[in-house]
Amino acid sequence: MKTTKHTGPGIFVLSSPSGGGKTTLVKFMKKKFPDIIYSVSTTSRKPRPGDKNGRDYNFITPAAFRKGIKENKFVEWATVHGNYYGTPELNIKNALKKGRSVLLDLDVKGAMQVKKLFPEAVLIFITAPGIQELRRRIISRGQDDMETIRRRLKNAREELRKIKCFDFLIMNEDIRDAQKYMAAIYKAELCRIKNGGRI
Amino acid sequence: MKTTKHTGPGIFVLSSPSGGGKTTLVKFMKKKFPDIIYSVSTTSRKPRPGDKNGRDYNFITPAAFRKGIKENKFVEWATVHGNYYGTPELNIKNALKKGRSVLLDLDVKGAMQVKKLFPEAVLIFITAPGIQELRRRIISRGQDDMETIRRRLKNAREELRKIKCFDFLIMNEDIRDAQKYMAAIYKAELCRIKNGGRI
Numbered sequence: 001m002k003t004t005k006h007t008g009p010g011i012f013v014l015s016s017p018s019g020g021g022k023t024t025l026v027k028f029m030k031k032k033f034p035d036i037i038y039s040v041s042t043t044s045r046k047p048r049p050g051d052k053n054g055r056d057y058n059f060i061t062p063a064a065f066r067k068g069i070k071e072n073k074f075v076e077w078a079t080v081h082g083n084y085y086g087t088p089e090l091n092i093k094n095a096l097k098k099g100r101s102v103l104l105d106l107d108v109k110g111a112m113q114v115k116k117l118f119p120e121a122v123l124i125f126i127t128a129p130g131i132q133e134l135r136r137r138i139i140s141r142g143q144d145d146m147e148t149i150r151r152r153l154k155n156a157r158e159e160l161r162k163i164k165c166f167d168f169l170i171m172n173e174d175i176r177d178a179q180k181y182m183a184a185i186y187k188a189e190l191c192r193i194k195n196g197g198r199i
Numbered sequence: 200m201k202t203t204k205h206t207g208p209g210i211f212v213l214s215s216p217s218g219g220g221k222t223t224l225v226k227f228m229k230k231k232f233p234d235i236i237y238s239v240s241t242t243s244r245k246p247r248p249g250d251k252n253g254r255d256y257n258f259i260t261p262a263a264f265r266k267g268i269k270e271n272k273f274v275e276w277a278t279v280h281g282n283y284y285g286t287p288e289l290n291i292k293n294a295l296k297k298g299r300s301v302l303l304d305l306d307v308k309g310a311m312q313v314k315k316l317f318p319e320a321v322l323i324f325i326t327a328p329g330i331q332e333l334r335r336r337i338i339s340r341g342q343d344d345m346e347t348i349r350r351r352l353k354n355a356r357e358e359l360r361k362i363k364c365f366d367f368l369i370m371n372e373d374i375r376d377a378q379k380y381m382a383a384i385y386k387a388e389l390c391r392i393k394n395g396g397r398i
Contacts, residue, residue: 124390125392163392164392166392167391167392168387168390168391168392169390169391169392170390180386181386181387181389181390183383184382184383184384184385184386184387184390185383185386185387185390186383187379187380187383187384187387188367188380188383188384188386188387188388189387190380191323191367191368191369191380191383191384192366192367192368193324193362193363193365193366193367193368
């Protein structure tokens with residue numbers, strides 16, 4: 001038996017409807033567990049004010065994105081609101097090769113695609129208590145017009161239906177509670193005895 | 200969707216070789232999460248100094264124990280060092296009926312029997328870093344004679360081989376770390392989306 005208390009690094013995927021609190025939780029996890037590698041998604045959408053290339057997204061052209069798709073570079077990709085978003089498979093493989101856990105922030109479809117290729121991935125769904133609360137949160141961010149908000153809410157409702165395929169659900173009623181549950185899930189998984197046995 | 204952040208109560212089984220730190224962790228969990236019901240085992244062994252009936256064990260006569268076996272009252276039972284030990288099935292069922300989690304402190308065989316009847320049970324193995332450290336801990340407890348210690352160590356070695364069937368492994372190098380991992384496993388499981396869907 002290896003004399004480590006950790007049974008190995010893991011793949012953690014966070015999903016939530018817009019306004020579910022995913023971004024805040026990702027920030028918290030980066031700070032609390034600096035050893036986790038955060039997977040920066042690649043996108044063809046234009047940077048918004050405050051977006052930083054390499055931190056929020058890797059911004060590339062639509063043409064460059066299509067080339068990546070053809071060359072099978074993405075573990076998951078999709079077009080959302082008319083733009084490409086995707087995760088290079090190397091984001092995951094490179095982290096695991098270094099013996100480090102990797103955290104991904106994906107929509108439900110993306111999470112499913114990761115789970116298909118990496119069945120050991122841990123899927124965590126964060127949600128606000130209800131659609132009304134979600135609406136309030138999206139509006140209070142003040143970044144989007146009403147049409148965008150309606151579209152996001154429609155997507156959110158559809159996503160909520162799919163969460164039975166997830167491993168964990170965190171109800172984000174109180175962000176500090178949500179952070180504690182998120183940290184607990186991460187720490188617990190470090191103790192998990194993997195099938196096939198790492199010990 | 201129910202507006203609870205908990206997906207339901209769980210069955211938690213702690214196992215460890217003697218000296219692995221199980222007793223200390225059980226005490227910690229009782230204090231930190233008073234809502235968990237601790238399953239008190241039934242035994243036919245004689246109380247040791249400090250043992251309290253109903254707290255450490257339910258002490259009954261060998262004849263009464265055999266009657267319980269015949270009536271199929273035990274979810275698991277065994278003879279260890281010549282005495283009967285067992286868990287009444289009602290310990291688990293009553294807790295779950297109340298919507299509360301239940302914590303069991305069992306040997307590896309007992310844990311397996313619980314998992315067979317309750318596949319959703321979460322099996323956690325606590326272990327000291329190595330057999331030598333284990334020996335030191337058992338001896339420093341100062342309760343047992345050398346023959347007992349040898350027998351316990353032999354059992355401990357056999358138990359260690361079986362832990363691949365467990366869900367989690369906590370290496371008890373530092374008791375405070377071990378407590379944190381134990382609490383994390385419990386909290387994480389409260390967020391688990393059960394197959395069949397409680398949400």
